[in-house]
Amino acid sequence: MPTGDVLLAQAGATELYNPCSDSFLVTDTLPASAGAYRAQAHLLHNNKVIYIGGAISINNGSTDCYLYEAGTWTATGSLNTGRTSFSSTMLPTGEVVVCSGYNASHITNSEIYDPITETWTVSGTVTTPRTRMHSVLLPDGKVLMPGGNEFFNMFNSTEVFDPGMGYDTASVPVITSIAPSSIVISPSTVGYTALTITGTGFQDNNNRKGGEASNSGERNSASNYPIVQVSRIGGHRYDNDFTRYLPFDVDTGNYWDSTSTKVQFPHGIPNELPPGVYAVKVIANGIPSEPAYLNVEVACNVLADFETDTVCEGDSTSFTDLSTGTPTSCWLYDFNDGDSAFSLDPVHLYDSAGFYSVTLVAHSLMGCVDTITKTVVVNPLPTVDAGSDSSICEGDSITLNGSGADSYTWSNGVTDGVAFIPPVGTTTYTVMGTDTNGCANIDSVVVTVNALPNVTANASSQIICEGDSSQLTGFGAVSYTWDNGVTNGDYVLPLTTTTYTVTGTDANNCVNTDSVVVTVNALPNVTANASAQTICEGDSSQLTGFGAASYTWDNGVTDSDYVSPITTTVYTVTGTDANNCSNTDQVTITVNTLPTVDAGPDTTVCDGDTVTLTGSGATIYDWNNGVTDGVPFTPSLGTTTYSVTVVLGLCANSDSVEVTVNPLPTVDAGPDQTVCDGDTVILTGSGASTYTWDNGVTDGVSFTPPLGTMTFTVTGTDANNCVNTDSVIVTVNSIDDASFTYTSGTYCISAADPTPAVTGTPGGVFTASNAVVIDTADGTIDLDASGVGTYMVYYTTAGPCPDVDSVEVTVGQPPPALAISGPGQLCMGSSITLTVQGPGPYMWSTGDTLASITVSPAANTNYWVQ
Structure with a gap:
């Protein structure tokens, strides 16, 4: 921008960046209808900024254009073709040409913007449409477009596009002198200095736009005047690239012709053309001259100065501006540590202590500059030492002493060099030491106070x-x-x-x-007592301790238990009193041997069997359950225990035996069976484990029984080897005879109804196929009612073992009438031919089957045919 600021613009946002203050200023928002990206912008000769086109969406370029001036955006003339990714070039006339680009497809035309009329005019056509390329204005007014692409096809070609300005390049303007060549102004001077430029070729023969009539950008009524361009190429401000087009106004004494022109050079606030070296060019017919140079100086009285405080390492240094003279607009502090600041009174934090040569460069609004360098001191922090860590016992005292500084302040109420008793545990004590510069640092010491051991005197008892x-x-x-x-x-x-x-x-x-x-x-007085000290083998005696509180016996005995030792045994009791003191005593139990007795082995029998129980080992035996030793008896079903007792002296002994009586198995030979002669039978027993049949029958195996009724008995044995039997009756009946005959196997339908003769078992039933009408009782066939054909007639007997027989019967139509032709007589030894008339087939009495036969009878003979 003319002010040296940088304009950042996009649809929906606009900001100005000031490089001197390194700050952004939000200004008027660019309308949302502007292209969101890949737009182009130019600073026009009238110091307005034009924002051109751009993409609304990926395939949709905007036609909207906007002008920015004095912090405000306003709409200007729209493109004839919306476009994005195009190239744009500022022409020497102040016009802007856009070439090619994209809007759903690649664009071949170009357009030129007139900043005076604020309209776009379609111009020439490019040879190769392309996007995303840069363009360069050539000295002859043409535009060079290198590279670019079309979709993903990257171009390495270039194209020179002629925007069709019709410049007469035969006459190039030449500056021979500029007066004055140097201007010295006061910072307070505001106004214009007239410049007279002499040379050749200043006449614009094409009647182009020329320069501006005033700062407002309105064109003067005169025509054919050239453009004067001044560009600062040196100075102390940071916006070195600074270009203006000087106003031309005949009403203020300015003039022009083909060899000279007079314009006004503005300076001072608010025109803000800063001091420096300016390149001055005359542009005629769209062609710029070689530059002449104008030196603009300002009589400056800026005096840079600042003050700062002395700080300690880690603290920030504050800078206060003390600059005097013309109003200062920009400050640059170089902190001599690689960092800088543009603010009036900055605050800076140095990474380490030391002496830093800080330079301030102060700028006035007119570009006057002064520099001063001062030394800034950052004092190091003292190296404070709190001493070595300590470890003491609870109740001991300790003295903490700091070193490395001039004065010390401890945490936790500790006074430097004064003894104190710290609490149990580990405590960190921090000391702050302050040196003569007032800089402070800290250090810590760890004091561990060990608790006294928690000593326990332990006795196992x-x-x-x-x-x-x-x-x-x-x-x-x-x-x-x-x-x-x-x-x-x-x-x-x-x-x-x-x-x-x-x-x-x-x-x-x-x-x-x-x-x-x-x-x-003291120990208790313990006594071991037995309820009986002499017992029989198998008897018991109660053991009881006395004289203590609790008792423990050997041999697994619990106090007051009854014991049954097998042999004479000594039992020891340990008595414990209320103080848990123990003493012992013993008692002996004498065991007398029992007489020997044996009731015999356990026995298993079947229901109904007898058992004899006999004891051994003595002479006299006493059995329970009414049993007499050595006498057989029949025990009842189930398992019964029988005990026998014998007595020897004062001791008796007994033994027992178990007698198990198993029930007989419930054997089943199966149900009675009735079969026919020749049928097989399978007999299978159940209710036991194994089976034996009489009459040679094997269990579960088929056999053919004889005619008549017969009883078969099976013997079943179970898992206990107990046996039982059962029987089954098998009856075998003889089979009926179904034999029958008809008098003939073939009948004419008109013949008498035949009745068969039953030669077998009578009382059966006759049946035949559906076409035959038959009497089921006697087998008579109704020939008239039956159909013609050959049929099977069946006879089934009605007995328990029935039989079936069948006879084939043919029912036919009466045969047709046949006639034999031929001579009725012949001579002996000769032959004649006999021929039958009528439908065949035929059967002659001679056995021939042809319609005609030849015979040679030796005597009178009758011949017939059927």
Whole structure:
């Protein structure tokens, strides 16, 4: 921008960047209808900015254009063809030409914008439409377009496009002198300085737009005047690339002809053409001259100055501007650490202590500059030492001393160099040391206060009985010392109650003590008692202890238990009193041997069998359940225990035997069966495990029984080897005879109805096919009612073992009448031919089957045919 600012614009947002203050200013928003991206913008000769086209969507270029001036956007003439990704070039006349681009397809035409009329005019056509290329204005007014692409086809070609301005390049303007060549102005001077430029070719023969009539951009009524362009190429401000088109106004004494022109050079606020070296060009017929140079100086009185505070390392340094003279518009601080600032009174943090040469460059609004360098001091922090970490025992005191500074302040209420008793645990104490520069630093020391060991004097038994020992062991420390000459871990046997004291030292060398009392109790007077000290083998005796509180017996006996020793046994009881002291006593139980008796082995029998029980080992036996030794009896079903008892002296003994009576199996031979002669039968028993049949029958195997009725018996044996039987009756009946005959196998339909003769079993039923009408009782065929054909007639008997027989019967129409022709007589030895008339087939009495036969009878003979 003419002010040196940078304009950043896009649809929906506009900002101005000031490089001197390094800041952004939000200004008027570019309308949302402008192309969102790939638009183009130019600073026009009238210092307005034109925003051209751009993409609304990927395939839709905008036709809208906008002008920016004095912080406001206004609409200007629209493109004839909306486009994006095009090239644009500012022509020397101040016009703008756009070439090619994209809007759903690649565009071949170009358009030229007139900033005076604010309209677009379609111009020439490019040879190769392309997008995303740059363009360069050539000295002859043509536009060079290198590269670009069409979709994904990248071009390496270039094209020179003639916007059709019709420039006369035969006459190039030449500047021979410029007066004055140098201008010196005061910072407070505001106005214009007239420049007279002399040369040749200043006449614009094409009547182009020329320069501006005033700052408003209105064209003067005169025509054919040239354009004067000034571009600053040097100076102290940061906007070195600075171009203006000087106003031309005949009403203020300006003039032009082909050899000279007079224009006004503005300076001072608010025109803001800063000091520096300017290249001055005359543009006629769209062709610029070689530049002449104008030096613009300002009599400056800016005096840069600043002050700062002295700080400690880690603190920020504040800078205060003390510059004097003409109003200062821009400040540049170089902090000499690679960082800088553009603000009036900056604040800066140095990474480390030291001496820094800081330079301030102060700029006035007219570009006057002054520089000053001062030394900024950042004092180092003192190296404070809080001392070494310490470890002490609970209750001990400690003194903390800081070093490396001049004064010290401790945390936690500690005073430097004064002893105190810290609490148990680990505490960090922080000291702040301050040096003579007022800079402070901190350090810390860790003080560990170890708690005294929690020493425990332990006795394995604090209450013991007379004669027992107790082990003394210290806990809670590392090493232990006992009184009474005891070593840690020793067993002691005090005669009376005694107090033992232990001193324990831990790993931190901290010490504590504890004591334990070992109490000695007297033993109880224990008695072992048995309810019977002499018993028979198998009898019991109750063992009971006396004289204590609780009792423990050997041999797994519990106090007051009944014991049944096999042999004479000594039992020992340990009695424990209320003090847990124990004593022992014994009792002997004498066991007398029992007489020997044996009831015999267990027995298993079947229901109904007898059993004889006989004891052994004695002479007299007493059985229960009414059994007499050696006498057979029939036990009842189930399992019964029989006991026998014998007596020897005062001791008796007994034995028992189990007799199991198993039930007989429930054998089933199966149901009675009736079959016909020749049929097979399978007999299968059930209810047992194995089966045996009489009459040679095998269980589950088929056989053919004889005619008549016969009983078969099966014997079944179960898993207990108990046996039972059952029987089944099998009846075998003879088979009926279904034999029958008709008098003939073939009948004419008109013949008498035939009735068959039954030669077998009578009382059966006759049946035939549906075409035959037959009497089912006697088999008579109704020939008239039956159909012609050959049929099977069946006879089925009605007995328990029925039979079926069949006879084939043919029912036919009466044969047609036949006639024999031929001579009725012949001579002996000769032959004649006989011919039958009528439908065949034929059967002659001679056995021939032809319609004509030749015969040679030796005597009178009758011949017939059917």
